[in-house]
Amino acid sequence: MQMPEPDQAVIDRRETICRDLRELVAADCVIDSVEGRRAYDADGLSAYRQLPLAVVLPETVEQIAAVMKYCHSEGIKVVPRGSGTSLSGGALPLADAVLVGLGKFNRILEVDYANRCVVAQPGVTNLAITHAVQADGFYYAPDPSSQIACSVGGNVAENSGGIHCLKYGLTTNNLLGIELVTIDGEILRLGGKHLDAGDYDLMGVMTGSEGLLGIVSEVTLRILQKPATQRALLVGFDDTGSAAKAVGDVIGAGIIPAGMEMMDGLAINAAEDFANAGYPRGAAALLIIELDGPEIEVNTLIDRVAKIMDSAGASSLKVSNSEEERNLFWAGRKSAFPAVGRISPDYLCMDGTIPRRRLPDMMVRMASLSQKYGLRVANVFHAGDGNLHPLILFDANQPDELQRAEDFGADILRACVEMGGVLTGEHGVGVEKRDLMGIQFTEDDMKQQQRLKCAFDADHLLNPGKVFPHLHRCAELGRLHVHKGKMPFPDLPRF
Amino acid sequence: MINVTGLDDAAAVIADAMEQQQHLGVQAMATKAALGRDANYDEMINVSAFSGIIDYQPDELILTLRAGTPMHEVESTLASANQMLAFEVPDLHKILASKSAGTIGGVLAINASGPRRLTAGAARDYLLGFDAISGRGERFKSGGKVMKNVTGYDLSKLICGSYGTLAIFDEVTLKTLPKPETNISLLFPCDDLSAAVARIAGIFASPHEPNAAAILPQAIAAKAGVNVAGAMLAIIRLEGIDVSVADRAAHLLAAYKECVKLDTDASTALWQQIRDVDLLADADGDIWKLSCAPASAPAIIATLFDQFDFQFFADWAGGLLWLAGPSGAEFGMAMRSALAANFNGHAQLIRDSGNSKDAIAPLQPLSSAHYALHKRVKSAFDPRSVLNFGRMHNGI
Numbered sequence: 001m002q003m004p005e006p007d008q009a010v011i012d013r014r015e016t017i018c019r020d021l022r023e024l025v026a027a028d029c030v031i032d033s034v035e036g037r038r039a040y041d042a043d044g045l046s047a048y049r050q051l052p053l054a055v056v057l058p059e060t061v062e063q064i065a066a067v068m069k070y071c072h073s074e075g076i077k078v079v080p081r082g083s084g085t086s087l088s089g090g091a092l093p094l095a096d097a098v099l100v101g102l103g104k105f106n107r108i109l110e111v112d113y114a115n116r117c118v119v120a121q122p123g124v125t126n127l128a129i130t131h132a133v134q135a136d137g138f139y140y141a142p143d144p145s146s147q148i149a150c151s152v153g154g155n156v157a158e159n160s161g162g163i164h165c166l167k168y169g170l171t172t173n174n175l176l177g178i179e180l181v182t183i184d185g186e187i188l189r190l191g192g193k194h195l196d197a198g199d200y201d202l203m204g205v206m207t208g209s210e211g212l213l214g215i216v217s218e219v220t221l222r223i224l225q226k227p228a229t230q231r232a233l234l235v236g237f238d239d240t241g242s243a244a245k246a247v248g249d250v251i252g253a254g255i256i257p258a259g260m261e262m263m264d265g266l267a268i269n270a271a272e273d274f275a276n277a278g279y280p281r282g283a284a285a286l287l288i289i290e291l292d293g294p295e296i297e298v299n300t301l302i303d304r305v306a307k308i309m310d311s312a313g314a315s316s317l318k319v320s321n322s323e324e325e326r327n328l329f330w331a332g333r334k335s336a337f338p339a340v341g342r343i344s345p346d347y348l349c350m351d352g353t354i355p356r357r358r359l360p361d362m363m364v365r366m367a368s369l370s371q372k373y374g375l376r377v378a379n380v381f382h383a384g385d386g387n388l389h390p391l392i393l394f395d396a397n398q399p400d401e402l403q404r405a406e407d408f409g410a411d412i413l414r415a416c417v418e419m420g421g422v423l424t425g426e427h428g429v430g431v432e433k434r435d436l437m438g439i440q441f442t443e444d445d446m447k448q449q450q451r452l453k454c455a456f457d458a459d460h461l462l463n464p465g466k467v468f469p470h471l472h473r474c475a476e477l478g479r480l481h482v483h484k485g486k487m488p489f490p491d492l493p494r495f
Numbered sequence: 496m497i498n499v500t501g502l503d504d505a506a507a508v509i510a511d512a513m514e515q516q517q518h519l520g521v522q523a524m525a526t527k528a529a530l531g532r533d534a535n536y537d538e539m540i541n542v543s544a545f546s547g548i549i550d551y552q553p554d555e556l557i558l559t560l561r562a563g564t565p566m567h568e569v570e571s572t573l574a575s576a577n578q579m580l581a582f583e584v585p586d587l588h589k590i591l592a593s594k595s596a597g598t599i600g601g602v603l604a605i606n607a608s609g610p611r612r613l614t615a616g617a618a619r620d621y622l623l624g625f626d627a628i629s630g631r632g633e634r635f636k637s638g639g640k641v642m643k644n645v646t647g648y649d650l651s652k653l654i655c656g657s658y659g660t661l662a663i664f665d666e667v668t669l670k671t672l673p674k675p676e677t678n679i680s681l682l683f684p685c686d687d688l689s690a691a692v693a694r695i696a697g698i699f700a701s702p703h704e705p706n707a708a709a710i711l712p713q714a715i716a717a718k719a720g721v722n723v724a725g726a727m728l729a730i731i732r733l734e735g736i737d738v739s740v741a742d743r744a745a746h747l748l749a750a751y752k753e754c755v756k757l758d759t760d761a762s763t764a765l766w767q768q769i770r771d772v773d774l775l776a777d778a779d780g781d782i783w784k785l786s787c788a789p790a791s792a793p794a795i796i797a798t799l800f801d802q803f804d805f806q807f808f809a810d811w812a813g814g815l816l817w818l819a820g821p822s823g824a825e826f827g828m829a830m831r832s833a834l835a836a837n838f839n840g841h842a843q844l845i846r847d848s849g850n851s852k853d854a855i856a857p858l859q860p861l862s863s864a865h866y867a868l869h870k871r872v873k874s875a876f877d878p879r880s881v882l883n884f885g886r887m888h889n890g891i
Contacts (some may be wrong), residue, residue: 109626114696114790136702159645166642172649173620186864189839193788196606196617198841198859199887200869204619204652208645228702248554254577254673293704297739299578353641355555385642386555423642433646440646441636448635448876449648457827467647478878480513480631 001048001089001431001463006096010076011053016074018054021098024066029104031055038079040099044146045089045432047402052079052093052448057101059218061179061187064100068215069185071098077461078183080211082123082154085146087349088430090158090210090466092196097464099103101216103254108132111220115193116223117176122153124218126160127267129221138223139170140297144426145334153216159208161426163259166384167292168224170426172207177220180206193220210428213456227292230258231302232329236283236316240264243285244359246312247383250289253308255301260384261333264363267340267378267391268332274339274354277332280316287383288329332417336380337391342351344376344393346402350409352416365415373408375401387425388416414439429467437469446470452479500544502628502665508536508540509632509881518884521659523563526588527605530845531658533852534670534885536708542600545665548572550640551890557623557640559668562600569599573671581672582618583609589776589844600664606656609770610707610732619655621670627654627662630877640668653872659883660891661876675734680762681747682755684725689793691729692813696790698731699812703743709769710792710809718777719768723755732766740844769810771843778806781848785830787840789813795833802829822847824854831859858887866891 010017031037032054042049050479053076058064071078077097085092093099105121111132112119118129126147129140144150145161150160156178161170168174190203197203201360206213217400228316237243240262247260263279263286264273272279279286289305291298302319309317320326332339340347354362359381370377376393390412394405413423417439437446446468453460454474464471497519499505512519513818520536522528523543545563552558553576560569566584577812583623585607586596586853596602608617637650654661685691691710698705711719711728721728735741748754757765768774771882787795792813818828828843841859846853851857861869866888873880873891885891 112790113700114692115788116696116699137702139854141562160650161643163646169616169620170643170645172652173616182868188864188868192839193791194786194838194840195612195811196608196619196786196841198786198843199861199865200661201606201619201652201656202868202872204655205648207652208649225700225702225704227704244648251556251673252554254676257674287838293735294702294739294743296742297736300736302736353639353643355552355641357552358553381644387643421641422639422644422646424646425641426645426646429647436645440639444633445635446647448629448633449637449650452650452653452872453649455868455875467861478874480878482641 003094003431004471006094008386008481010096014053017098019491020070021054021056021067024070025056025058025063029057029059031057040084043081043084043086043089043091044091045087045430046168046259047091047430048092050095050374052094052099061181062182064215064217064301065185065187066224067098067100068181068183072184072461075292075459075461077464079463080157080215082151082157083125083149085150086158086428086430087351088424088428088432090428090430092431097430099199102151105153105217110165112193116222118191119218121153122219123151126150126152126155133223134226137226140221140223140224142176152219156207156216156219157209157211158211158428163261163382166260166382167239167256167258169314172204174222175207175219176222178203178206178216179218180214181217182214183462187217188395197473210430210467212453212467213462229295229298230289230290230292230326231298232288232320232326233302233305233309234278234279234315234318234329235287235289237285237313238283240285240363241360242313243287244356244383246287246309246314247357249308249312250305253304255305257289257384259288259290260385261288262286262381263333263336264379266376267336267380270339270343270378271332271336274342275332275335277328278318279332283315288333333380335358340378340391345397347393348392348405348409350388350390350392350412351424351427352413353385353387354416354419354421356383358409358419361419362388364414366412369408369411375405375408380387382425385425386421410464412437431466434467435469447472447477454478461473496539496541498541498544502626502634505540505542505628505663506632509628509630512538512610512881513632515881516879517881519881521663521883522600523600524565524593526593526595526596527601528705529591529847531606531886532857532889534883540663542663545600549666551576552757553671556642556671557668558671559640559666560599560668562603562664563598565598565661565705566596566602571676577674578671579674580618580621580669581611581615582621583611583770585609588841590772590782599667601888603655603667604657610766610810613708613814614706619652622651622655623668623670624651625654625664625668626666627664629662630879634856642670651666658679660886661882663882676736676764677740677838678734678762679740679744679759680732680757680765681744682721682723682757683729683751684723684753685727685729688727688796691727692792694729695812696730696749703733703747706734707732707766708812710813711774711862712808713773715806715808718774719765721765730765732762760888769808772817774799775806775817775819779848781822781851782828782846783818783820783830783842783846784845785816785818785829785834785840785842787814787816787834788838791837792816792835798833799829822849822851824851827851827855861888
């Protein structure tokens with residue numbers, strides 16, 4: 001993965017820059033030692049590492065603004081970072097960029113039950129929002145699997161999902177307001193405790209913009225009343241096609257479960273070895289279907305779903321009759337990644353989405369790719385919304401296996417787009433999928449997206465080298481083909 | 496009027512307009528022409544020909560169609576599979592004095608959402624992807640045809656509610672949802688607006704899952720044929736499968752002795768009148784729509800009653816206020832200062848009964864920093880101000 005050529009002149013000024021930054025924030029909030037910076041050299045995509053130029057940990061929004069203003073006027077790049085759990089390298093440092101960590105923004109500012117929202121600083125963890133309101137029966141719906149560690153500011157940057165987003169939506173659907181610091185140090189509030197923008201939905205665009213448009217310095221999140229009951233079904237199938245069809249049948253019957261997860265044979269056995277959750281070892285596919293809501297509704301729908309599963313040819317079916325049992329059903333799924341970690345020295349976690357009806361085709365494709373690359377793949381899916389998480393097993397100590405695994409992953413994502421889907425359902429593009437963007441988008445599509453970037457950050461100082469495979473100068477992007485002619489857009493070199 | 500049949504046509508028209516430095520208005524059925532600023536255009540582009548369902552996969556909850564498709568066609572298509580657009584598209588033709596609910600493109604362009612917006616999200620939450628032509632005359636697409644997608648910037652959000660000032664879309668993909676089996680409503684007589692807002696907040700803090708909540712003053716409720724004692728009626732809607740709705744209603748009826756139930760037909764009819772703002776259609780004067788923090792509604796309404804004579808009702812648990820009151824700038828200015836004193840929000844002039852738009856911006860004005868950013872965003876899509884220039888804000 002090639003990153004933009006670092007600006008040696010900036011690197012040479014490192015000491016001066018750190019001294020200047022200490023004028024803007026408390027002296028101990030600038031980290032410039034090698035050991036100190038080492039802690040920030042990667043995010044959840046740990047195959048890539050880079051020491052940042054310096055790490056700044058501002059404590060107030062005014063300090064974020066001052067740091068941004070300084071970097072903007074000095075032409076220094078900025079990489080924002082929440083908890084560093086991105087799986088796509090969104091917070092990967094650059095050698096010539098100041099890493100702005102939001103870790104000190106860790107306070108919940110207000111719990112407002114009258115307006116059913118929580119106002120929080122961006123470094124608060126996702127799960128801490130629910131913890132702050134659960135005694136009163138409320139919760140925050142988006143639940144990415146990293147929720148114990150990932151920050152809500154990072155959730156906004158990545159538009160994080162989770163297993164319940166089929167029914168409750170992604171971050172973007174649960175966000176009411178943000179405070180944003182732009183690269184030139186302006187502090188703007190978008191949205192609030194009311195609904196809908198009434199002007200351009202800039203908050204909607206900020207959500208999922210992967211730190212390229214601004215730094216989120218405060219969030220206002222919608223909270224919901226916790227459902228009265230949750231129950232789950234654990235259903236085995238002898239073939240993945242029947243399982244995929246069963247998922248469609250549930251939705252076709254007008255039922256939207258809180259979550260519908262699917263695992264393939266390799267994942268089932270790895271999870272069962274790890275968690276002893278009572279998964280059917282011989283099955284080719286396993287569905288975990290969770291329903292939530294009023295008790296009588298859940299009980300009725302559980303029966304309806306069970307009938308649908310029978311008709312779809314389920315080979316085994318269990319229904320949870322207690323919270324313990326429901327949690328056990330989930331224990332295997334939730335430990336799928338560490339479980340796979342036990343059967344292989346390393347794995348790559350992919351994240352594409354396909355129209356659900358193409359799932360059987362995708363399974364066939366993956367099996368043939370698995371043979372081609374000589375690597376195994378275990379599959380866990382958010383089946384309800386077609387979001388795939390193939391885990392490609394490899395051994396980084398074998399000379400070419402990382403490369404083969406990456407090529408295998410790229411082929412899976414190509415297949416996702418070819419089947420009518422997209423490169424990433426919830427992990428983001430970051431650096432991981434940057435060079436694959438051209439599979440899904442034309443140059444014109446990407447240029448239009450980058451023009452929007454220019455409206456926020458005309459000098460490409462915020463998180464460059466992420467999301468877009470080519471950097472175009474804003475002046476070039478702004479030129480018009482007035483005469484339908486072929487005004488040349490000389491691309492900057494690919495990095 | 497220039498009728499275009501596809502994006503390539505539109506590209507040629509936009510290219511010409513750029514060359515000749517013209518401003519173009521964009522319309523299909525023009526049912527929402529009254530919304531936003533009155534801007535003058537050199538030509539109108541008509542995109543009514545961008546019509547038809549392209550692909551509907553009910554099991555995938557995905558509908559792809561052209562933006563000029565009339566809403567009645569969208570609704571009948573969805574009804575064939577017992578599905579819906581969960582954001583509950585309002586049909587404002589009575590208060591806008593237009594012929595129909597218009598097209599899906601118009602709905603998306605103004606991000607129009609009805610009562611279920613409170614719990615299910617807005618139009619912008621259901622647009623998954625689109626193909627469009629920018630004000631630069633260039634084709635681009637964004638998003639996708641799947642439910643879960645974070646690839647690239649979420650331009651679907653930006654394009655929704657942008658009043659056609661950034662791009663003209665053709666193919667749009669929407670998320671659909673199954674229609675609930677049934678619905679009923681519960682009416683809670685309250686002494687005043689504060690009590691009604693608090694009652695609704697209390698029910699939202701229970702596990703009974705209301706999915707819409709409105710507040711009607713007695714006289715407005717009477718217009719809807721609902722005659723229940725109490726100065727202010729808090730109304731919640733329960734939707735879902737029969738046994739669930741019946742069970743939740745039974746719990747609430749037992750807990751609140753004063754509560755009155757409306758059965759399915761009456762409930763459906765009432766929420767349609769709330770959604771479409773029929774309840775203010777016969778009112779004199781201007782009609783405003785105000786989005787605020789729900790708990791701020793009583794203070795805002797009280798401030799306005801100190802100064803003006805007007806009718807109103809609330810949707811979205813108090814977070815959406817519909818007001819019919821005096822023509823002119825003062826009414827809207829008072830709303831905007833009341834909002835500024837109560838956690839902000841936005842007030843929009845929906846029906847101008849006189850010449851109010853000459854005196855007050857119909858959309859909530861932007862701060863200078865927001866305006867500058869809006870202008871740069873506009874320029875990123877439409878640098879020569881070809882499309883619907885000035886429709887939302889002067890200069891944008």
